[in-house]
Amino acid sequence: MAVRDPVPPIFRRGLPRSARLTIFLLLTLALMVSDLQLRYLDALRQTLTVISYPLQIAAASPAEFFRNARAYFTNLATLNQENARLRAQQLVTARQLMDVGQLREENANMRRLLELRGALRERVIPAEIIFPARDPFSRKVILDKGSLNDIEPGSPVVDGEGVIGQITRVFPLHAEVTLLSDKNQAIPVTVQPSGLRAVMFGAGNGLMELKFLAANAEVKPGDRILTSGLDGIFVPGLPVAEVINVTRDSAESFARILCRPLGKVERSGAVLVLMRTEPAQQRPADEQALDPRRSTAGRIRNKAAAEASEAAEEGTP
Amino acid sequence: MQPTHRSSRLLQPVRMGFVVFSLLLALTLSLIPAGHFLAMPDFVALVLAFWCVREPLRVGMATGFVLGLVVDVAHGAVMGQHAAAYVLLAWASLQNSRRLLWFSPGAQALHMLPLFLMVQVVMLLLRLLAGDRFPGWEYFFTCFTTAILWLPAHYLLLLPQLRPEERDENRPL
Numbered sequence: 001m002a003v004r005d006p007v008p009p010i011f012r013r014g015l016p017r018s019a020r021l022t023i024f025l026l027l028t029l030a031l032m033v034s035d036l037q038l039r040y041l042d043a044l045r046q047t048l049t050v051i052s053y054p055l056q057i058a059a060a061s062p063a064e065f066f067r068n069a070r071a072y073f074t075n076l077a078t079l080n081q082e083n084a085r086l087r088a089q090q091l092v093t094a095r096q097l098m099d100v101g102q103l104r105e106e107n108a109n110m111r112r113l114l115e116l117r118g119a120l121r122e123r124v125i126p127a128e129i130i131f132p133a134r135d136p137f138s139r140k141v142i143l144d145k146g147s148l149n150d151i152e153p154g155s156p157v158v159d160g161e162g163v164i165g166q167i168t169r170v171f172p173l174h175a176e177v178t179l180l181s182d183k184n185q186a187i188p189v190t191v192q193p194s195g196l197r198a199v200m201f202g203a204g205n206g207l208m209e210l211k212f213l214a215a216n217a218e219v220k221p222g223d224r225i226l227t228s229g230l231d232g233i234f235v236p237g238l239p240v241a242e243v244i245n246v247t248r249d250s251a252e253s254f255a256r257i258l259c260r261p262l263g264k265v266e267r268s269g270a271v272l273v274l275m276r277t278e279p280a281q282q283r284p285a286d287e288q289a290l291d292p293r294r295s296t297a298g299r300i301r302n303k304a305a306a307e308a309s310e311a312a313e314e315g316t317p
Numbered sequence: 318m319q320p321t322h323r324s325s326r327l328l329q330p331v332r333m334g335f336v337v338f339s340l341l342l343a344l345t346l347s348l349i350p351a352g353h354f355l356a357m358p359d360f361v362a363l364v365l366a367f368w369c370v371r372e373p374l375r376v377g378m379a380t381g382f383v384l385g386l387v388v389d390v391a392h393g394a395v396m397g398q399h400a401a402a403y404v405l406l407a408w409a410s411l412q413n414s415r416r417l418l419w420f421s422p423g424a425q426a427l428h429m430l431p432l433f434l435m436v437q438v439v440m441l442l443l444r445l446l447a448g449d450r451f452p453g454w455e456y457f458f459t460c461f462t463t464a465i466l467w468l469p470a471h472y473l474l475l476l477p478q479l480r481p482e483e484r485d486e487n488r489p490l
Contacts, residue, residue, distance in 0.1 A: 017411060021378060024382050024404040028404060029397070029401070030397075031386075032398065032401070036395060041396050045390050048386060052348070052388075055344055055345045056348045059347075059348040059349045060350050134351065134393070135392045136452040137450070183449065
């Protein structure tokens with residue numbers, strides 16, 4: 001009679017291949033659900049970037065080197081042209097800046113007269129797009145600044161011409177910007193001449209779409225679209241897009257309005273991250289008396305934020 | 318040079334260090350910022366499938382799972398999207414490894430094409446379920462470019478094992 005081995009075969013051989021497959025697939029499904037629905041996985045993501053970010057930089061630097069080399073060897077004529085254009089542009093902006101300085105002073109005086117408090121002051125962090133993210137299903141780019149440079153999720157990102165997107169994920173050394181042309185990105189806007197308010201969504205193919213506007217809405221090609229600031233995230237009045245095509249189909253109750261972004265969405269370059277420092281909240285006196293510890297903490301934080309914004313303003317002449 | 322089961326040529330045992338190095342290299346190659354050039358081959362899937370076929374006892378679904386997670390994070394995709402696809406790819410390659418090794422490298426590439434297509438389809442299905450939009454038919458070019466790369470990858474990754482037993486100073490390979 002054969003001696004029976006006390007260890008059952010499943011432990012000697014390990015799990016069968018099909019069982020391992022099932023376990024791994026269930027694990028990945030659990031990961032997907034917790035990432036998409038519950039958003040639990042930020043810590044895991046942050047940890048894995050420790051592995052992936054050096055590789056990403058290693059892969060991106062040869063491409064960047066070639067780009068820089070090509071820029072180095074651009075011919076004199078192009079540079080002269082660009083120089084002339086920039087000079088002309090600088091004259092225009094210098095004049096605007098003079099106006100702005102005067103207006104700002106005037107505004108401060110008016111606010112003091114009206115005893116309005118908490119004018120919005122924003123901090124600006126310059127950053128650079130290092131590469132577009134590889135995921136073909138979404139439209140994202142990677143910035144070279146992260147949480148170590150005080151970048152916060154949710155901040156709007158603009159370039160010289162207009163809004164390009166919003167920061168959605170922040171890692172220590174880099175940040176992910178979801179571009180306005182991403183299908184899941186929405187931004188509240190106003191249409192310029194008519195003043196209509198609407199919400200704009202990415203169409204996914206590099207263009208954007210104004211949704212939920214009535215078929216007889218007063219929108220025509222060439223209209224400019226600005227942020228409305230209703231969300232409390234985007235500063236009002238930033239240029240976003242230009243209407244290129246309006247289709248009014250009587251069968252549908254909404255017009256189909258396609259827009260082209262004004263900012264150089266999806267091209268690399270220098271951008272600005274607008275950090276919004278909230279206006280100091282005025283607390284009621286009784287609450288201050290009730291909870292001195294909390295109010296002190298708030299004051300200190302506000303002071304720190306104010307100092308930081310002043311420092312940022314001094315840094316940018 | 319035809320290092321399949323049909324050839325009489327004997328291979329040296331693989332070094333695990335080289336396997337890890339090749340997987341890391343594939344990971345780096347897959348992170349090259351190609352923008353929206355959709356026909357970029359999936360280097361990680363290629364090298365992972367290759368080692369699953371060649372060394373089914375050492376490289377398998379766990380490797381695919383870990384690599385998939387890293388690719389997900391680096392590409393900014395949904396967590397688990399590449400992991401699921403790579404686990405399935407590793408499983409299919411393990412199942413087919415004994416049969417595949419009797420074919421010539423070209424025929425192997427043809428056999429791998431449906432597996433790489435499966436990787437694309439799995440990721441597409443998962444993302445469509447998650448509510449994303451279809452990126453266009455060019456999306457499927459990736460599996461063809463990956464399968465074409467099977468031939469050069471086959472020779473490159475087997476080079477260290479093709480060295481002769483006794484070293485000849487005049488002929489290093």
